[in-house]
Amino acid sequence: GAVVSQxxxxxxxxxxxxxxxxxxxxxxxxxxxxxxxxxxxxxLMLMATSNEGSKATYEQGVxxxxxxxxxxxxxxxxxxxxxxxxxxxxxxICSATDRAWNSPLHFGNGTRxxxx
Amino acid sequence: xxxxxxxxxxxxxQEAETVTLSCTYDTSENNYYLFWYKQPPxxxxxxxxxxxxxxxxNATENRFSVNFQKAAxxxxxxxxxxQLGDTAMYFCxxxxxxxxxxxxxxxxxGTILTVHP
Numbered sequence: 001g002a003v004v005s006q007x008x009x010x011x012x013x014x015x016x017x018x019x020x021x022x023x024x025x026x027x028x029x030x031x032x033x034x035x036x037x038x039x040x041x042x043x044l045m046l047m048a049t050s051n052e053g054s055k056a057t058y059e060q061g062v063x064x065x066x067x068x069x070x071x072x073x074x075x076x077x078x079x080x081x082x083x084x085x086x087x088x089x090x091x092x093i094c095s096a097t098d099r100a101w102n103s104p105l106h107f108g109n110g111t112r113x114x115x116x
Numbered sequence: 117x118x119x120x121x122x123x124x125x126x127x128x129x130q131e132a133e134t135v136t137l138s139c140t141y142d143t144s145e146n147n148y149y150l151f152w153y154k155q156p157p158x159x160x161x162x163x164x165x166x167x168x169x170x171x172x173x174n175a176t177e178n179r180f181s182v183n184f185q186k187a188a189x190x191x192x193x194x195x196x197x198x199q200l201g202d203t204a205m206y207f208c209x210x211x212x213x214x215x216x217x218x219x220x221x222x223x224x225x226g227t228i229l230t231v232h233p
Contacts, residue, residue: 034220043207043223044161091159104151105221107161 003027004096006108013084013115021079021111023050023094029074030096034105035067038091047092050077084115118143120210122224129198130232136183137193137227139208145169148211150184150191151221156204164206167191198231205229 003026013019023033031052036044048069049057056069066088068080077096081088093110120141129135141150152164167175167184174182179199183192195202205226212220 038159041205041226041228043225044221046212046220046222049220093159093161095161104163104166110159110161 004030004094004106004108006094006111008111009109010112011114013113015085015115016083018080018082019084019113021081021092021094021113023077023079023096023108025075025096025098025106028096028098030077030098031074033071033077033094033096035069035077035079036093036095038093038110040091044093047079052077081113084113086115089113089115118145118210118212118222120208120222120224122206122208122227124227125225126228126230128230128232129195131198131200133198134194134196135198135229137195137206137208137229139191139193139224141189141191141208141210141224143189143210150182151209152180152182152191152193153207153209153223154202154204155207155226156201161207165193195229200231200233203229203231 005024007022033050035047037047038044046059047062050069050071052071058064071077091112094108095105097105122139148169150167154162154164165175165177165180167182179196181194205228207226208224209221212222
């Protein structure tokens with residue numbers, strides 16, 4: 001079945017540094033990937049839609065300069081949290097679909113980011 | 117705007133019993149899919165079941181079934197013969213773009229289900 005790999009699973013960084021999170025579709029091509037954010041015991045909130053070969057589409061209230069998204073190939077999207085601050089600490093999850101009719105969304109295992 | 121509401125923050129059930137998680141949604145789309153996802157302590161999002169809105173028959177996947185009432189915009193999940201491994205947070209979700217677009221999902225607030233031995 002379709003698999004989405006996300007790396008790293010956990011990262012701790014110092015305030016002011018940048019962190020890159022990778023999301024890969026392992027056995028299918030994903031022209032579109034999605035980045036969600038989840039606080040403890042809360043729902044998933046869509047941050048942005050990552051489009052292969054074009055600019056990402058950000059949801060209202062999400063700072064595009066803070067959360068840089070690059071989707072350079074059909075199997076890889078990256079999210080870079082720039083100049084991270086403690087309030088950016090959260091669980092970030094990517095997802096992708098192979099776009100076939102009736103194909104569900106597949107999620108990565110998530111990345112727990114802690115900014116100290 | 118599409119909204120998804122789960123009114124039960126927490127639920128508990130005894131092993132082998134049945135539990136129903138409620139979900140209501142609001143969409144202006146005519147054709148769409150609805151989903152239930154499970155998020156165990158590992159935090160991996162796992163698709164439990166999905167329902168196509170134009171199908172009147174309720175979806176069933178082994179011990180999981182839904183009660184889909186389109187007019188009432190209600191989409192509840194029934195778990196039969198509950199197992200300890202069913203302990204997780206459950207999310208109801210509706211695609212924001214409607215139709216066959218699965219990517220932009222709007223999730224409900226989630227229901228924490230605990231199965232007791």
